[in-house]
Amino acid sequence: MSLFWRIFLLNAVVLMVATMLLLGPVTVSSPVLPAEAAVVVAGLVAMLVANAVLLRVGLAPLRRLTRAMAAADLLRPGSRPAATGHGEITELITTFNTMLDRLESEQAAGSARVLSGQEAERQRIAQELHDEVGQTLTAVLLQLKHVSELAPGPLREELHQVRETTRGSLEEIRRIARRLRPGVLEELGLHSALRALTAEFTSPALAVGLRLDPGLPALDEQTELVLYRVAQEGLTNTARHAGAGRVDLRLERTAGGARLTVRDDGKGLGAAPEGAGIRGMRERALLVSARLTLGPGPGGGTEVRLDVPVREEDR
Known part of the structure; x- marks a missing residue:
């Protein structure tokens, strides 16, 4: 009725x-x-x-x-x-x-296409930075070295400063290229990539701790990339916005799969709306049917947790 x-x-x-x-x-x-x-x-x-x-x-x-x-x-x-x-x-x-x-x-399928195109574009930009800009700056460094050897004393000191500035720019370009394309993830695996990532973010102002539990389940390439990108975005947000002195990154095995945790001692999320970075993490989590949780940590600060399910045959 x-x-x-x-x-x-x-x-x-x-x-x-x-x-x-x-x-x-x-x-x-x-x-x-x-x-x-x-x-x-x-x-x-x-x-x-x-x-x-x-x-x-x-x-x-x-x-x-x-x-x-x-x-x-x-x-x-x-x-x-x-x-x-x-x-x-x-x-x-x-x-x-x-x-x-x-x-x-449809959202998951659309996000997969967008993120796949984004990764391809990142790889192309990283390759161009490495091959074009990097090689050009390397050639400039060699020319500056040759010119400084022939220049008189006062000018030689100025050329040395130019060389150091150029060298710093070259290192920054290489760092950007590594962030755009995690080559170490493709070549050495997720553990090595996370170690390199934490070393990159470690500085006098920010201590980065890393814990990788043994016996993790087998993960496919897409899942490893999602874990890496979420860890990268979590550390980036901590370094830029949290005002933290320490952040801990942990990858552990759970009953249903694997869990990535990024926890800092900063000022927390507060009432700030979610930005593009957090939305990007949520979209990536949907690609592998993972659950992303953001909130205050046990001792304050912010905790980002990504729970990734693993198929029975992969455990």
């Missing part, structure tokens, strides 16, 4: 009972006596209360669906509202759940 007919029949029953009472034991005279007016008012109140209760019970599934629709976020896959109720209410909730499944699947 449809929602319309259920509400209509419930209201019809209430009105029929009221009519039978007026035609039977309850009568209204002219002029209306106080006792009769009290009975009519009481009947009206009873009708309104009955209608309110019946409508609240009948429309409760719709309120749950409204809350679920307001809380739905494709970057945070969550539970679905239970398909309870009758008739088109159940059908509406089931349709909404099916729509969410389809949208999340």
Whole structure:
């Protein structure tokens, strides 16, 4: 029975009972006596209360669906509202759940294409920086060295300063290229790549700790890349925004797969909205059906946790 007919029949029953009472034991005279007016008012109140209760019970599934629709976020896959109720209410909730499944699947597929193109573009830029800009600056360094050997004393000192500036620029370009394309991840694996990453972020102002638990499950290339990029973004956010003195990175085995944790002692997230970096981490997590959690750490600061499921055959 449809929602319309259920509400209509419930209201019809209430009105029929009221009519039978007026035609039977309850009568209204002219002029209306106080006792009769009290009975009519009481009947009206009873009708309104009955209608309110019946409508609240009948429309409760719709309120749950409204809350679920307001809380739905494709970057945070969550539970679905239970398909309870009758008739088109159940059908509406089931349709909404099916729509969410389809949208999340399309979101994951679209994110995969975008991130795949992004990685390809990063690899191309890193290659050009290494081959073109890097080689050009190397040639400039050699020329400066040759010129400084022939230059007089005062000019030689200035050329030496130019050489050091150029050398610093070359090192910065190489560092950017390594961030764009984690070659050590492809060549030596995830553990070596995370060690190189923590060494890169370690500085006098920021101590970076690393713990890699033994016996991790086998991970495919895409999962390793997602873990590396999330660790890289977490350390980058800590270095730029957290004002932290220490950050700890840990990769460990769990009952369901693997967990990456980046925890700092900085000022925390506060009420700041999520930026492009965090949204990028959420999109990457969806690629491997992982769960990304951000929040305050046990001792303050910020904790980024990525739980990656692993298939039974890969454990």
